[in-house]
Each structure stands twice: as C-alpha cells, then as structure tokens.
Amino acid sequence: MRTKSVWLLIQKDILLELRQRHAFYGVLLYVLSTIFVLYLTIEQPEADIWMALFWVTQLFICINAVAKSFLQESQGRMLYFHTVVSPAEFMTAKLTYNLLLMTVMNTASLLLFLAFMGDPTTEALRFFGISWLGSAGLSLVFTMLAAIATKALQQASLMAILGFPLILPQLLLLMRLSKTVLGESFATSSPLEVVMLLLALDISVAVLSLILFPFLWKD
Amino acid sequence: MRLAWWKYLCIILLAYDIIGGLLLPVPRLPQLQETIRNLYYHVCMWFTMMILLTASVVHSIRYLRTLQEAYDTRARAYAQIGVWMGMLGYATGAIWAAYTWADPNNPAYASFGSIVREPKLIGAAMALLAYFAYFVLRDSMPEPERRARVSAVYNIFAYAMLFPSIWIVPRLLPSLHPGQEGNPALNFNDIDARMRVVFYPAVIGWTLLGVWIATLRVRVYALEQKNGSHE
Numbered sequence: 284m285r286t287k288s289v290w291l292l293i294q295k296d297i298l299l300e301l302r303q304r305h306a307f308y309g310v311l312l313y314v315l316s317t318i319f320v321l322y323l324t325i326e327q328p329e330a331d332i333w334m335a336l337f338w339v340t341q342l343f344i345c346i347n348a349v350a351k352s353f354l355q356e357s358q359g360r361m362l363y364f365h366t367v368v369s370p371a372e373f374m375t376a377k378l379t380y381n382l383l384l385m386t387v388m389n390t391a392s393l394l395l396f397l398a399f400m401g402d403p404t405t406e407a408l409r410f411f412g413i414s415w416l417g418s419a420g421l422s423l424v425f426t427m428l429a430a431i432a433t434k435a436l437q438q439a440s441l442m443a444i445l446g447f448p449l450i451l452p453q454l455l456l457l458m459r460l461s462k463t464v465l466g467e468s469f470a471t472s473s474p475l476e477v478v479m480l481l482l483a484l485d486i487s488v489a490v491l492s493l494i495l496f497p498f499l500w501k502d
Numbered sequence: 503m504r505l506a507w508w509k510y511l512c513i514i515l516l517a518y519d520i521i522g523g524l525l526l527p528v529p530r531l532p533q534l535q536e537t538i539r540n541l542y543y544h545v546c547m548w549f550t551m552m553i554l555l556t557a558s559v560v561h562s563i564r565y566l567r568t569l570q571e572a573y574d575t576r577a578r579a580y581a582q583i584g585v586w587m588g589m590l591g592y593a594t595g596a597i598w599a600a601y602t603w604a605d606p607n608n609p610a611y612a613s614f615g616s617i618v619r620e621p622k623l624i625g626a627a628m629a630l631l632a633y634f635a636y637f638v639l640r641d642s643m644p645e646p647e648r649r650a651r652v653s654a655v656y657n658i659f660a661y662a663m664l665f666p667s668i669w670i671v672p673r674l675l676p677s678l679h680p681g682q683e684g685n686p687a688l689n690f691n692d693i694d695a696r697m698r699v700v701f702y703p704a705v706i707g708w709t710l711l712g713v714w715i716a717t718l719r720v721r722v723y724a725l726e727q728k729n730g731s732h733e
Contacts, residue, residue, distance in 0.1 A: 424663070427659060431639070431652060431655060431656050431659070434643070434648060434652045435639055435642040435643050435652065441638070441639065441642060444635045444638055445635045445639060445656065445660075447631065448627075448628045448629075448631035448632035448635060448660075448664070449628075449632060449659075449660060449663045449664065451624070451628050452625075452628065452663075452664070452667030452668070452670075453667075455621075455624070480670065484663075484666075484667070487662065487663075487666075488663065491658075491659055491662055491663075492659075495655045495658060495659060498566050498651055498654070498655050499651070499652060499655055
C-alpha cells in the first residue's frame, strides 16, 4: 500500500467536499434542524433522554454523512480508480476520510446539543472523548456497509437495514459508557475495559474492511 | 431406503433426547423444577444455530476463494436453517421465561418489558436481524454472480462483527439469564452430571438434523437451477 496515493484520494474527497458545498452543508443543516426540532419539542430533557437523543441523532447523521461517500462515485470514476489504485488503498482513504468527516459532524452536533438542550454531563470533556469514540466506530462500520450497499439496488435504505443489527452492540456499550459521565458507576466492569473493547472492535472493523473490500471492488 | 450413517445417528440421538429428556431424572431446583428439561431443547437450538451459521460463513469464505456457485448455495442454505433454529430457540426460551422469570406480582407487560431488555435476548435478536438483512440483501441483487459475491462479503462481515459482541456484551451488562461468567452449559460446574448424559448427545443430534435439512435444501436449489427456474 502506498501512503501517497491514499493521501491523494483523501485530498480528492476533501477537495470535492469543498467544491460541492451542498453535500457538506446539507448534512450540517440536517444536524442543525434535527437538534432544533428536538429543542422545540423538549426544551430541557432529563439526562437519560438527552443521552438517548444524542446517540440516535448521531446514528442518523452518520448514515447520512457516510452513505454518499460511495454513492457519489459514478460507475466510470470507480473504473478509473480501479486502474490507478489498489482496493486496500481506496478503502483506507475512504475509512480515513469518513472518520475525519464524522469527527467534524460529531463536534458540531455535540456543541449544538450542549447549546440547545443544556448540559446534563458532569464532565463535558470526557463525554466529548466518548462521543468521538462512538462516532469513529459508527463511521468505520457504515463505510464498509456503504461499500456493500452500493452494489445492491435501493442503496440508502438497505444500508440502514444492514447496519442496525451490527451497530447495536457498539451503541449498547457506548450508552453504558456515557452513563459514567452522568455520575452512574459500573456494576460489573470498569469504564476503561469498555473503552478498550470499543477500540478493539474499531480496529477489527477496519482490518475486516481492508480484507473484504477487494472482493466487492472487482466487477 | 439407504441413509448415510450419520443420519441414523441423528435419528437415534434425537429419539434419545426426546424420550430420555422427558423421562430421566433431573435435579430439582427452586423455581425451575421440571421446566429444567427445556434445557435439552432450548439450549440445543442456540448451539445448532451458531454451528450452522458458522458453517454458512465457512462456505462464504470458500466461495470468495474459489468463486464456485455451489458454495454460495450452501452458505445460503446453512444460513436459512440456522435462522430457523434461532427462531425456535427464541420460542422455546420465551415459553420458559414466561413460567420462570415473569413476576406474578407484576402486570404482564411490566415483566415482559424487563425480559425483552435481557442482554442475551438482545444479542439473539441482533443475530437474527442481521441474517434477515442478509436475505434482504440477497434478494435485492438480480445477477447471481454479484449476489453471491456481495452477500458472501456481508455474511463474513456480519458474523465477525456480531458473534464476538454477542459473547462479550452480555458479560458486561446485568442479566437474569444463566451463564453470566462464561458460556452457559459449556461450564462443567453449571450443569448437573445427570443432565450432561442427555444434553451433549442432544446437541450433536440437533446439529446433525440441521445439517441434514440444509443438505436437502442445497439439493433442491441445485435441481431448481438445473430446471432453469430462479429461487
């Protein structure tokens, strides 16, 4: 794998994002309007509900943001990439780019949540770390699923169907982890263990994507 | 009628499971009482499901390595029977839980709510949903070659994502379900010697039955393809 071509592919995605602003701002607007609607319906939710809303919003933002990463590549462009880069390079670039994109979206949505819906957490900085870990996991899993879904018809809805059962364990762990910033303690295990587990899951998703993507790539 | 030796073994083991499972002595535990016999059926369903889904993934891997359609048909058949076994496991578990976990002092819906939140049940639901998604994915692609390839990739990805989390996550969350510290029923201290005599043969018997049904399905698919009708 050549790092240079990976870097070029990431640059290309960022450049495209900056040129066609409607996509990037579209997702940002989606974030903003979702949170605004939530704010209008329940102004200051309880801590538990705040957490639930945050993670659900995060999940849908991720589906929206990541889905287009493969959908925007036309058949012809994919053929071109096929001739110039290896599948592992292409997948690494996509994974990294979506990770960056979700980091931005996660920061934006967390700030908006704190601004509109109040701050139920005792340690906002720690929760920022947890939410980043969560969005990293979401972006990796959904990148691979987007790659699978582009091969099938009805791509966007299929991605959600394929993704929900797979992301559920991670979401459960994240919710559990988020409760520590609400002052709840763990009954059976330490928070650090869960963090390590999530990191291990993320790494295994990335490795699996790199192994399996070449089979999706050739047509 | 001539059958392969393992098919006779399957018949004998399942007959033993049903007769022995219902008649042989079992330990009397408070609350469980005679319902403990359900262990011979309920737990076996999950074992069989995991073994068959593993077989399905192995065939998916072999498909990706060789690109022979026969492996894809097998992966599909094993996944189907595996999901069936999972649904039977759900059904036997639901009946069992209704008599042992449901709190008679609580209204039915309140105790139902707490049962559904059981980590083991969530894990089982996730596994079944993922495989339903696998079948939806298959049906969304008309070309057989692409369908085989993409669904094999999803099968492997889903399996590798789901099964570790099904085994790990429940251990981190509080649960009523037995087997918090390890694999339920695999632990030698968990299960009484009298029950092991029936339980282990039963697992083998049900697994053989699942494999038997799956091989029949594979043959049906092969015949359908020969006659040119699709699915």
